[in-house]
Amino acid sequence: MKRFIxxxxxxxxxxxxxxxxxxxxALGRRGEAIAIDPAALAAVVEGEDVAVTAAGRALGEVDAxxxxxxxxxxxxxxxxxxIYRALEGAGAIVVNRIEPLLAAQDKFRTSWLLARAGxxxxxxxxxxxxxxxxxALATLGDAVMKPVAGSLGDDVxxxxxDAEGRRAIAERAARDGALYLQQYVPxxxxxxxxFVVGGETRAAITRHAPPxxxxxxxxxxxxxxxxxxxxxxxxxxxxxxxxxxxxxxxVDLVIGDDGPTVIEVNGNPxxxxxxxxxxxxxADAIAEHVLGRALRGRMTSDHIVREPTGxxxx
Numbered sequence: 001m002k003r004f005i006x007x008x009x010x011x012x013x014x015x016x017x018x019x020x021x022x023x024x025x026a027l028g029r030r031g032e033a034i035a036i037d038p039a040a041l042a043a044v045v046e047g048e049d050v051a052v053t054a055a056g057r058a059l060g061e062v063d064a065x066x067x068x069x070x071x072x073x074x075x076x077x078x079x080x081x082x083i084y085r086a087l088e089g090a091g092a093i094v095v096n097r098i099e100p101l102l103a104a105q106d107k108f109r110t111s112w113l114l115a116r117a118g119x120x121x122x123x124x125x126x127x128x129x130x131x132x133x134x135x136a137l138a139t140l141g142d143a144v145m146k147p148v149a150g151s152l153g154d155d156v157x158x159x160x161x162d163a164e165g166r167r168a169i170a171e172r173a174a175r176d177g178a179l180y181l182q183q184y185v186p187x188x189x190x191x192x193x194x195f196v197v198g199g200e201t202r203a204a205i206t207r208h209a210p211p212x213x214x215x216x217x218x219x220x221x222x223x224x225x226x227x228x229x230x231x232x233x234x235x236x237x238x239x240x241x242x243x244x245x246x247x248x249x250x251v252d253l254v255i256g257d258d259g260p261t262v263i264e265v266n267g268n269p270x271x272x273x274x275x276x277x278x279x280x281x282x283a284d285a286i287a288e289h290v291l292g293r294a295l296r297g298r299m300t301s302d303h304i305v306r307e308p309t310g311x312x313x314x
Contacts, residue, residue, distance in 0.1 A: 005031035005294050007287075008054075008062045011069040012037050018272060020068045022283035027066070030291050034062070039072030041083045050086040063294035064093035066286070067101065067268075093293050095286070096267050100245040104267030105149045107180045110244065117243040120236060120261040122183040130170035133179060137161055137169060142184040145169060147176065158184055185261055187254045194229060194237035195274055195282050197248040198289040201237060203280045204229035205273060224273040233260045240265050247293075248286050 007027045011020040014035035027033035040055040052059050065087060071077050084098040103109050108126035115121055125136035126148060137143055138161065145159050145168065155172075159165035159181075172179045189209045195202050206227040229237075237251040240262045250269025253260045271282035 005063050005291060005298075006061055007031060007033050007290060007294065008036045008059065008065045009033055010036045010038055010041075010065055010067050012039065012072040012074075013069055017069055019270065019283075022271075022281060023066055023068050023286065026281070026283035026287035027290065030287055031063075031294075036065070037072055038070055038080045039075030041075075041080060043083050043086050050090050052083060052087055052090070052092075062092070063297060064095060064290050066095050066290055067098070069268075070098070070101070093290075093297050095247040095290050095293070096249075097245065097247075101267040103244050104246060104249065104265050107146055107148055107182070107264070110265050111182070113243055114240060114262055114265075117239070119239050119243055120259065121240075122185050122261060122263070124180065124182040126178060126180050127173065128178045130173045133169040133173050133181065134166055136181050137165065140181055140183045143181045144184050145172060146180045146182065148178050148180050182263070185254045185256055185263065187256070191263065192227065192229075192233060192253045192255070192260075193224070193269075193274070194233060194251045194253065195248070195269065195271060195285075196238055196241040196246075196251060197282065197285040198292070199238055199242060201229055201234045202282060202285045203271075203274045203278050204233070205277045207273070224277040226278040230260075236260045236262060247289060248282070 009020060009024050009027065011017060014020050014024060020035070024033045024035060036054045041052060043050055043052045067084065070084065071080060081098055081102075084094060088094050088097055103113060108124060111121055111124040123140060125140065127133040127136050137159065142158065142160050144156060146156050157168060159168050169179065169181070190206050192204060193207055194204045204227050205224045208223040208225070210223070233253060233255065237253060240251045241249040244265055244267065246265070246267050248269075250266040250271070251262060252264045252266070253262055275281050
């Protein structure tokens with residue numbers, strides 16, 4: 001008898017993280033969903049195979065894994081990354097895969113991948129000294145200073161070529177050792193967040209900056225409203241997610257004089273603002289996509305990940 005589809009949601013916060021809870025619920029309505037603590041993962045090399053367990057539990061009958069919150073509150077991040085790579089190498093379906101996630105987290109890598117693929121995105125630079133930052137700012141002009149990795153608008157500031165801007169980038173370079181500069185794209189206090197799942201646009205919102213602020217992040221007080229997604233925006237957002245190799249992504253865009261341009265691509269995006277503005281729960285879209293991939297995977301393999309000798313079943 002065929003068993004239920006079993007999906008592992010990798011998260012250290014199954015009871016606290018809103019997004020993990022939504023994914024576990026959406027997947028649980030379609031099959032069996034199990035929470036997997038990243039810090040409980042282990043891997044064993046047996047001959048030519050790699051076997052992965054979670055707290056001694058064999059994961060050989062898990063049809064797909066969703067990296068909801070892939071870093072645990074304990075354990076070692078580099079080890080966890082390597083285990084995700086081992087899962088993929090063993091033939092497991094992993095959503096989103098670790099390399100696309102790391103590419104999206106790195107703002108400079110995102111910039112050059114998009115630019116190389118011809119996806120419209122602002123000129124950008126990454127620097128490791130105040131002198132290099134000053135030269136980059138001279139080229140970019142009005143720019144947005146950001147950490148190389150991060151989200152939610154934290155430590156993001158506009159800087160110009162004036163004394164204040166040059167002082168700000170020098171202080172940031174000295175503090176962090178590196179910083180990312182992206183040419184500022186003028187916008188009327190609003191931008192677009194497009195949620196792409198399985199290569200298709202599933203929802204879009206316009207995000208409005210709070211009074212006196214240019215940043216539109218909902219987590220920082222921005223206001224979101226449902227919006228129609230023009231075809232040009234849809235095509236650019238879907239292309240951006242595809243370039244980075246993401247199964248699902250939140251793509252932030254500004255529409256300027258030359259059309260839509262991608263500001264950021266989020267590989268682990270929040271969709272709380274989308275749900276509140278549109279009534280659409282992206283957990284359902286992600287679950288349907290993962291289920292489809294898992295069902296197709298069953299056509300080629302009965303067991304996605306091999307089980308190590310002596311592993312126990314939960």
